[in-house]
Amino acid sequence: MARAPHRCVLSLLAVLLTLSAAAPQRAPGPPPRTVSAWLPYWAQEAGYREALAHADQLRTVSPFWYETKSATLVGRHPGAGDRRVIDGLRAKGIQVVPTVMEQLAPGALAAVLTSPEQRAAHVKALLAVVRSRAYDGIDLDYETIAPTPQDQYPAVRDGYVALVTDLCEQLHAAHKQCFVTVTPKTRATGRVWDYPKLGAAADRVRVMAYNLHHAEGAPGPVSTPAWYDEILARATAEVPRDKLDMGLPAYGWDWAVGSTPRARHVTALEADALRRKVRAPYALDPDSRTPHFTYQDGGTRRTVWYQDARGTAAHLPVLRKYGVTHTVLWALGFAQPDLWGTLAAG
Numbered sequence: 409m410a411r412a413p414h415r416c417v418l419s420l421l422a423v424l425l426t427l428s429a430a431a432p433q434r435a436p437g438p439p440p441r442t443v444s445a446w447l448p449y450w451a452q453e454a455g456y457r458e459a460l461a462h463a464d465q466l467r468t469v470s471p472f473w474y475e476t477k478s479a480t481l482v483g484r485h486p487g488a489g490d491r492r493v494i495d496g497l498r499a500k501g502i503q504v505v506p507t508v509m510e511q512l513a514p515g516a517l518a519a520v521l522t523s524p525e526q527r528a529a530h531v532k533a534l535l536a537v538v539r540s541r542a543y544d545g546i547d548l549d550y551e552t553i554a555p556t557p558q559d560q561y562p563a564v565r566d567g568y569v570a571l572v573t574d575l576c577e578q579l580h581a582a583h584k585q586c587f588v589t590v591t592p593k594t595r596a597t598g599r600v601w602d603y604p605k606l607g608a609a610a611d612r613v614r615v616m617a618y619n620l621h622h623a624e625g626a627p628g629p630v631s632t633p634a635w636y637d638e639i640l641a642r643a644t645a646e647v648p649r650d651k652l653d654m655g656l657p658a659y660g661w662d663w664a665v666g667s668t669p670r671a672r673h674v675t676a677l678e679a680d681a682l683r684r685k686v687r688a689p690y691a692l693d694p695d696s697r698t699p700h701f702t703y704q705d706g707g708t709r710r711t712v713w714y715q716d717a718r719g720t721a722a723h724l725p726v727l728r729k730y731g732v733t734h735t736v737l738w739a740l741g742f743a744q745p746d747l748w749g750t751l752a753a754g
Contacts, residue, residue, distance in 0.1 A: 441467035443751050444614075444653060445737040446507060447493075448472050449485040455740030456493050462748050463500035468612075469740070470547045470587070474537055476510040476517075479526040482533050489541050503544040505585055508534065510550050517552050518560065521567030531575050538584055545585025547614070548572065553600050554591050561600050569602050573609040589614040589655075592639040593646075607647030614736050615643055618657035618715075623671040627663040627711045629696035631656075636726040644730045653736040654727055658743035660714020665702070675742035679714040697722035717747040724754060 443465045447455045449472050459469050473488035487493075494504050510517060520526040538546050556564045576586035588610045590601045607613050620635050621628035636654075643652055660679050661671035674682065679699075683690065688701035698719040702711045727733070735751065737743070 441465060442733050442754070443735055443737065444468035444470065446470045446472055446739045448739045448741065449487050451739070451741035452487050452490070452493070456496070458740050459497060459502065460500060463497075463502055465748060465752060466500075466502050467734075468503040468505050468544075468585075468736075469497050470505050470507045470736075472509065472739075473506045474508040476508055476512070476530070476533075476550070478516075479520045479523075479530045480533050482508060482537050491541070494541055494543070498542065498544075503585065504542070505545045505547050505587055506537070506543060507547040507549050507589070508537065510552060512552050514552065514555075517550060518556060518564045518567070521553070521571055522563050523567075524570075527567065527571045527574065530571065531578065534575055535578060535582075538579065538582075543584070545579055545587065545611070546575075547587035547589055547612075548575075549589040551591060554598070556600050565600050565602050568600070569605045569609070572606055576609045576611070585611045587612040587614060589616060591616055592635075593642050594635075594638050598642075603643065603646035607651055611651065612653050612734075613643075613647050613651055614653040614655055615639060616655040616738070618655060618659075618738065621661070621713065623661055623673065627661070627665070627671070627713060629693060629698040629700070629713050630660055630715055631698065631723065632696040633723055633726050634695075636723055637729070640726060640730040640732060644732065649731050650734075652732050653734045654732055655736050655738060656720060656723075657715045657738055658747060659738065660698075660712060662710055662712045665709040665711055667708070674712060674714060676714050676716045676744055676747075677742060679712050680716065680744060682712065692719060692722070716744060717750040720747060721750045721753075724750070728754070 444467050447459065447469050459466055471493065473485050475483045475485060477483045497504050520530055534546060553564050553568060572588055579586045588606050590613060591598055592615055593601055593603055617636060617639055618630045620631055658676045660674050662674050663671040683701050686703035688703055690699060691701065692698065693700055698713060698715050700711065700713040702709060
């Protein structure tokens with residue numbers, strides 16, 4: 409038979425329960441920082457000021473500072489490694505994870521990825537970038553492999569996984585973060601990305617959910633809720649949700665109607681200023697839920713599609729549907745101030 413608790417034990421329990429009930433309840437902590445953003449070097453000062461102004465929302469800032477030139481050479485954009493920017497962001501509790509991009513000739517990056525010797529040399533070059541400053545890791549934005557031919561893409565896909573896996577292992581050993589930025593994977597796009605293996609290796613997989621209509625194509629929205637639904641159905645099936653960053657646009661394109669030249673890039677700020685200047689009414693497209701307008705530029709009819717806070721608010725329910733809470737903005741310095749309230753509301 410179990411013995412009854414001793415009277416002293418009962419008294420002690422009573423005291424502890426009383427003290428626990430009387431103890432002040434802690435206020436809930438701040439909401440998680442679910443917004444990250446890229447910092448373009450060509451708008452660095454404005455973007456840096458914006459990051460400091462919204463530091464309570466930002467988890468990571470990725471300065472767009474580095475460009476791969478070859479397996480062994482990683483070049484620097486203007487302002488790369490600016491210690492004032494790095495120290496200022498880190499003092500606000502923001503991780504600094506610079507982006508390395510590339511614009512190599514067709515097949516050049518594929519040749520690096522499919523050579524074990526060149527991959528090892530490239531990992532070494534990337535680690536040297538991380539060690540060059542007080543960085544919290546690195547972000548790879550390698551896009552020239554996306555249109556790899558059908559007969560070559562399995563080897564290129566596997567080579568990229570091997571590169572990322574090796575890089576991430578070495579970064580993790582040094583207590584650094586490892587991010588990969590990828591284009592969307594849908595029924596018709598993104599076959600070169602092995603989402604499951606990249607998601608297993610990297611700390612974050614950033615999906616650039618924009619440029620549905622791009623500078624070299626026909627006019628139209630840079631993103632739509634239906635497209636987000638297709639992107640996230642695949643992404644959440646293959647990558648852990650807590651590792652996914654959904655890339656959101658704060659820009660658009662200005663096309664000449666009926667013409668073939670490359671469209672002009674416009675930030676959301678520039679697009680709205682232009683809309684006001686030409687006195688075009690504000691309107692959200694009912695299907696894409698993005699703003700657009702047309703105007704006359706001399707003898708040319710032009711049309712602008714872009715994304716702003718109201719459009720973003722109409723896209724975020726798709727993220728909630730799939731349980732994706734992390735976003736990454738392209739880019740700091742591009743958006744109107746009201747976007748930050750939209751992102752805070754989630």
